[in-house]
Amino acid sequence: xxxxxxxxxxxxxxxxxxxxxxxxxxxxxxxxxxxxxxxxxxxxxxxxxxxxxxxxxxxxxxxxxxxxxxxxxxxxxxxxxxxxxxxxxxxxxxxxxxxxxxxxxxxxxxxxxxxxxxxxxxxxxxxxxxxxxxxxxxxxxxxxxxxxxxxxxxxxxxxxxxx
Amino acid sequence: xxxxxxxxxxxxxxxxxxxxxxxxxxxxxxxxxxxxxxxxxxxxxxxxxxxxxxxxxxxxxxxxxxxxxxxxxxxxxxxxxxxxxxxxxxxxxxxxxxxxxxxxxxxxxxxxxxxxxxxxxxxxxxxxxxxxxxxxxxxxxxxxxxxxxxxxxxxxxxxxxxxxxx
Numbered sequence: 001x002x003x004x005x006x007x008x009x010x011x012x013x014x015x016x017x018x019x020x021x022x023x024x025x026x027x028x029x030x031x032x033x034x035x036x037x038x039x040x041x042x043x044x045x046x047x048x049x050x051x052x053x054x055x056x057x058x059x060x061x062x063x064x065x066x067x068x069x070x071x072x073x074x075x076x077x078x079x080x081x082x083x084x085x086x087x088x089x090x091x092x093x094x095x096x097x098x099x100x101x102x103x104x105x106x107x108x109x110x111x112x113x114x115x116x117x118x119x120x121x122x123x124x125x126x127x128x129x130x131x132x133x134x135x136x137x138x139x140x141x142x143x144x145x146x147x148x149x150x151x152x153x154x155x156x157x158x159x160x161x162x163x
Numbered sequence: 164x165x166x167x168x169x170x171x172x173x174x175x176x177x178x179x180x181x182x183x184x185x186x187x188x189x190x191x192x193x194x195x196x197x198x199x200x201x202x203x204x205x206x207x208x209x210x211x212x213x214x215x216x217x218x219x220x221x222x223x224x225x226x227x228x229x230x231x232x233x234x235x236x237x238x239x240x241x242x243x244x245x246x247x248x249x250x251x252x253x254x255x256x257x258x259x260x261x262x263x264x265x266x267x268x269x270x271x272x273x274x275x276x277x278x279x280x281x282x283x284x285x286x287x288x289x290x291x292x293x294x295x296x297x298x299x300x301x302x303x304x305x306x307x308x309x310x311x312x313x314x315x316x317x318x319x320x321x322x323x324x325x326x327x328x329x
Contacts (some may be wrong), residue, residue, distance in 0.1 A: 064227050067227050
């Protein structure tokens with residue numbers, strides 16, 4: 001990244017060097033060992049408590065959504081990307097109905113005739129079909145089902161451009 | 164290996180571990196032990212199975228998961244491309260290797276409303292930055308691209324991370 005900075009864009013607060021090292025360096029390879037945060041601390045030359053406190057601050061400020069596993073889609077259960085063309089005056093209502101399903105984890109409004117896009121991840125294919133069918137029945141609108149055929153990217157985390 | 168075959172390789176214990184950890188590991192000195200206790204499993208079982216799921220690709224990575232929207236990558240464009248099905252895998256691998264593409268998938272067309280079969284998610288600080296990146300994908304695809312579009316998100320209505328439902 002060309003820019004070097006120490007401010008996170010949400011809170012505008014200064015990101016301290018430890019916080020930054022954790023975000024930049026530990027998006028993958030969290031040790032699968034008894035005390036992973038102590039191992040990280042050892043690598044960074046700080047204490048385990050320092051690492052836990054810094055991760056807690058980053059989480060509390062919303063810089064990190066979590067520390068944990070990123071699960072590949074379609075690996076455990078059944079999932080799809082679905083799209084709907086929703087009349088503008090019904091969009092809020094339909095979006096809320098869709099978001100109301102526990103199985104829906106991403107729901108975006110996008111600028112297109114197909115203006116509502118959401119990811120559905122269900123325990124199995126039957127439940128996935130049931131959710132899509134229910135949404136169609138409850139809204140009277142078609143749901144376009146675009147399941148993953150193949151994934152090509154290698155997810156190594158994502159460089160953060162500090163402001 | 165298809166997604167389906169990987170799915171079948173997960174047993175009930177694997178699923179419970181994924182469900183228990185995908186929302187985040189506890190920020191305590193022994194997080195895997197805490198998960199093991201919650202699930203009534205041995206800590207070595209939890210770590211060993213997570214290690215195996217990492218190796219097979221079920222778990223992509225374990226670590227800090229930044230909130231890119233909050234960090235200023237406010238523009239997100241879903242770029243979508245119509246390329247010949249026989250070439251999609253080779254092209255998809257090239258697009259997926261670009262460092263600004265966070266997700267790259269082959270998905271089915273849904274004609275006539277949806278002619279696109281290759282999806283590449285592009286993030287940037289502004290729409291102009293996203294548009295520049297999309298233009299570089301168009302350059303890379305060249306004549307193989309028969310049409311494309313970029314769908315910008317205008318509102319995030321729900322985002323809870325990819326979750327398995329127990």
